[in-house]
Amino acid sequence: MGDIVVLLKAALNPEMVRSKPDGTLDQDAIPLKLSDIDRNAVEEAAKLKQKLGGKVIGIMVLTVGPMAKREKDLKMAVQEALAKGVDEAIVVADDRLTPGDQVQTAKIIAEVIRNSGINPSIILASEATIDETTGQIPGRVAAKLGLPYISFARSIEVADGKIIAERDLEEELEKVEAELPVVVSVTQEINQPRPPTLIQIRRAARKPQKRLGADDVKQAIGTKRVILERRIVTINRKQQIIEGSNLEEIADKLIEILEKEGVIKL
Amino acid sequence: MKALIVAEYTRDALEGIKAAKTLATGSTILLVFGPASTEAENLSGLVDKVYTLPSRNPEAVYNALRRVYEDEKPDLILGVVSKNVKDSLSRLAGAYDLPMSTEVLEASVEDGSVKYKRGILSERAYSIEKVPMPAIILFNPRIFEPEEARPGGEVVKLDEGDTKVKQIGISKKQLSGVKLEEAEIVVGVGRGFKKKEDLKLAFELAELLGGQVGGSRPIAADFKWLPEDAWIGISGKRISPKLYIAIGISGAPQHMSAVMGSKVIVAVNKDKNAPIFKQADYGVVADLYQFLPILIKKIRERKG
Ligand SMILES: Cc1cc2nc3c(=O)[nH]c(=O)nc-3n(C[C@H](O)[C@H](O)[C@H](O)COP(=O)(O)OP(=O)(O)OC[C@H]3O[C@@H](n4cnc5c(N)ncnc54)[C@H](O)[C@@H]3O)c2cc1C
Ligand SMILES: Nc1ncnc2c1ncn2[C@@H]1O[C@H](COP(=O)(O)O)[C@@H](O)[C@H]1O
Numbered sequence: 001m002g003d004i005v006v007l008l009k010a011a012l013n014p015e016m017v018r019s020k021p022d023g024t025l026d027q028d029a030i031p032l033k034l035s036d037i038d039r040n041a042v043e044e045a046a047k048l049k050q051k052l053g054g055k056v057i058g059i060m061v062l063t064v065g066p067m068a069k070r071e072k073d074l075k076m077a078v079q080e081a082l083a084k085g086v087d088e089a090i091v092v093a094d095d096r097l098t099p100g101d102q103v104q105t106a107k108i109i110a111e112v113i114r115n116s117g118i119n120p121s122i123i124l125a126s127e128a129t130i131d132e133t134t135g136q137i138p139g140r141v142a143a144k145l146g147l148p149y150i151s152f153a154r155s156i157e158v159a160d161g162k163i164i165a166e167r168d169l170e171e172e173l174e175k176v177e178a179e180l181p182v183v184v185s186v187t188q189e190i191n192q193p194r195p196p197t198l199i200q201i202r203r204a205a206r207k208p209q210k211r212l213g214a215d216d217v218k219q220a221i222g223t224k225r226v227i228l229e230r231r232i233v234t235i236n237r238k239q240q241i242i243e244g245s246n247l248e249e250i251a252d253k254l255i256e257i258l259e260k261e262g263v264i265k266l
Numbered sequence: 267m268k269a270l271i272v273a274e275y276t277r278d279a280l281e282g283i284k285a286a287k288t289l290a291t292g293s294t295i296l297l298v299f300g301p302a303s304t305e306a307e308n309l310s311g312l313v314d315k316v317y318t319l320p321s322r323n324p325e326a327v328y329n330a331l332r333r334v335y336e337d338e339k340p341d342l343i344l345g346v347v348s349k350n351v352k353d354s355l356s357r358l359a360g361a362y363d364l365p366m367s368t369e370v371l372e373a374s375v376e377d378g379s380v381k382y383k384r385g386i387l388s389e390r391a392y393s394i395e396k397v398p399m400p401a402i403i404l405f406n407p408r409i410f411e412p413e414e415a416r417p418g419g420e421v422v423k424l425d426e427g428d429t430k431v432k433q434i435g436i437s438k439k440q441l442s443g444v445k446l447e448e449a450e451i452v453v454g455v456g457r458g459f460k461k462k463e464d465l466k467l468a469f470e471l472a473e474l475l476g477g478q479v480g481g482s483r484p485i486a487a488d489f490k491w492l493p494e495d496a497w498i499g500i501s502g503k504r505i506s507p508k509l510y511i512a513i514g515i516s517g518a519p520q521h522m523s524a525v526m527g528s529k530v531i532v533a534v535n536k537d538k539n540a541p542i543f544k545q546a547d548y549g550v551v552a553d554l555y556q557f558l559p560i561l562i563k564k565i566r567e568r569k570g
Contacts, residue, residue, distance in 0.1 A: 012386075012387055014387040014388040014390045014519040014520075015518075015519060015541070017387055017390045017391055019391075025387075025391050030387075101365065101397075102359070102365075102366065103359075103363050103364070103365055106360055107363070128501070130387070130388050130519075130520070131386060131387055131388075132386060133368075133369065133385075133386070133388065133500070134366070134367070134368045134369075135352055135356070135368065136352065136355075136356035136359060136360075136366050136368065137356075138356070139352075139353055139354075139355075139356025139357045139359070139360060140356055140357070140359055140360030141360065142357060142360065143328070143356075143357040143358070143359075143360030143361040144360050144361070148325065148430040148431045149324075149325070149353070149357060149431070150431055151324065151349065151352070151353040152349050152353075164434070167349075168349075169349050169350070170348060170349060171438065171439055171441065172436050172437060172438055172439060173436070173437050173439060174433060174435070174436045175433070175434050175435035175436065176431050176432060176433055176434060177431070177432050177434045178430055178431040178432070179430065182431075187487075188483065188487070188488070189487050189488045224363075224365045224397050224398055225365055225395055225396070225397050226395065226396045226397070227393060227394075227395050228381070228394045228395060228396055229393070229394040230386065230391055230392070230393045230394070231391060231392060232390060232391045233385075233389065233390055233391060233392065233523070233526070235526070235544075235545055237531060237544075237545055237546055237547050238546075238547040238548065239543060239544055239545075239546065239547070239549070240547065240548055240549065241538075241543065241548075241549045241550075241551060242548055242549065242550055247552055247556055247557050247560045248560055248564070250550055250552070250557070251557070251560045251561045251564045252564060254532065254548065254550060254561065255561075255564060255565060255568065257548060258509065258530070258532070258548075261509075261529075261530050262508075263451070263508040263509040263529060263530050264451070264475055264509060266565060266568045266569050
């Protein structure tokens with residue numbers, strides 16, 4: 001088994017959106033975290049390694065700056081991946097590469113894979129991130145490396161240099177087969193990520209990490225996207241908790257409120 | 267201006283053609299694959315040329331797309347999001363370093379670039395961005411009125427090319443056909459329910475109110491306690507009923523962004539700190555197993 005590569009994004013956390021008084025997004029104040037479904041990709045990588053051997057290499061490209069503000073979150077995201085099964089992390093972070101668009105990010109990832117002595121048998125990514133949710137990075141990387149691509153995999157099985165995967169389509173489950181190496185994007189349903197053990201967390205700190213900057217990926221510098229405006233979606237809800245001395249009373253109150261709102265007719 | 271529309275489903279092709287005609291004037295080319303390919307003739311009168319590929323293997327579509335891209339040199343590649351469309355176009359985007367935006371809500375074309383709006387941060391925010399053409403823009407479904415199909419144009423057949431990923435099986439998902447997006451009252455169930463049988467509480471409530479039952483992603487996609495067409499959220503269905511009652515749902519952005527069109531949102535959760543209470547009109551802090559039987563009993567009594 002060659003290397004198992006996992007693509008990891010430190011994404012803006014949608015549970016902690018922050019805005020300025022005029023409603024524009026205060027992006028610098030929004031923390032980053034390891035994107036949710038990337039955890040499933042890491043879990044799947046760890047399972048593959050357990051079965052087939054090989055080394056799990058995580059690649060993370062910082063796409064939102066400023067670096068000075070992101071160091072802590074970036075470190076946490078990398079630590080988490082290392083604790084959950086990544087053996088070695090390559091982090092590309094440089095203010096000259098932020099804000100990064102998908103054209104640039106895919107170029108960087110492809111360049112890192114080509115130039116870092118990596119010999120991938122499988123490249124795992126998630127179906128979509130929590131911030132940009134475009135689901136396009138794995139397909140771009142596959143095309144750049146000239147590798148076959150299996151998207152939206154709900155289950156995978158690797159044996160004898162081959163992969164069999166179940167793709168989750170709108171109305172069907174499609175079973176496909178390909179020879180390694182291959183790029184795979186996984187869905188949230190593929191596994192249940194396990195929380196790391198204390199020993200895993202302690203070991204994570206000692207695992208190798210490589211830091212790369214813009215000079216290491218010169219071919220990739222430059223973006224095509226210009227961000228003109230970002231605003232939060234305002235949520236205007238009453239947020240009223242229905243109180244009462246017992247559940248009977250609360251149920252009565254709720255029914256009356258809903259009748260008054262005109263949304264139920266009994 | 268030349269637009270290339272890519273579609274897997276006929277309805278998406280008709281919306282894509284409408285989108286192309288709304289965005290820009292110039293020539294329009296359509297590439298239909300998989301299920302939509304059988305309608306190539308029928309659609310051909312709407313555009314200057316139709317390319318058709320029976321396969322829906324995204325690798326075959328990508329092979330075909332590269333050839334069409336080289337031959338036609340489109341400025342804009344348009345479509346409506348579906349999984350195979352995203353897959354094949356993300357590869358084209360990678361091969362030619364084209365900007366690509368998905369789940370787009372609106373777009374306009376001005377001097378060599380496309381400006382568009384899309385949700386970000388799991389739709390907690392939106393972003394207005396601009397990219398130079400050629401670019402790929404995939405709209406959310408149901409934004410454009412579909413064109414009326416019209417035959418009578420040129421159809422060119424494409425072949426699959428060499429594919430390394432082979433289909434070895436396909437099975438239909440169990441879908442119920444429930445149309446949550448049209449329901450006036452929706453009862454949403456989440457992981458607060460401990461087992462499938464317990465959902466009967468939600469079904470009973472929905473039936474009393476004349477509503478439908480939907481669920482969070484784990485309930486529908488992971489546990490399969492509901493059919494997948496009852497999956498509510500940004501990767502499932504977007505709903506805008508008069509009343510949404512979310513029971514045992516925590517209020518993750520990927521779920522809540524898709525129910526914000528509801529007139530009134532009620533949340534039942536036993537954790538008073540659950541994020542859903544900040545996104546609901548009315549909250550009941552209670553164990554659903556205690557509260558639902560009482561609520562059902564009360565509604566029954568009132569209905570007489
Ligand atoms: C890219 C992406 C796309 C996604 N798309 C979707 C999507 O389309 N739809 C979707 O739903 N999710 C989606 N998710 C998943 C989402 O992030 C959440 O994981 C999911 O919505 C959580 O479901 P839940 O609220 O049912 O479960 P949980 O978050 O586990 O919440 C369960 C809730 O039930 C409460 N509870 C427990 N027991 C009881 C009881 N006895 N009585 C009352 N309350 C109780 C708990 O307090 C808790 O708040 C997506 C995630 C990602 C990363
Ligand atoms: N900046 C990044 N660095 C490393 N991997 C990424 C990055 N952006 C996206 N990916 C991978 O591609 C997946 C899909 O991302 P996206 O196309 O942005 O929705 C993510 O879940 C990651 O696995």
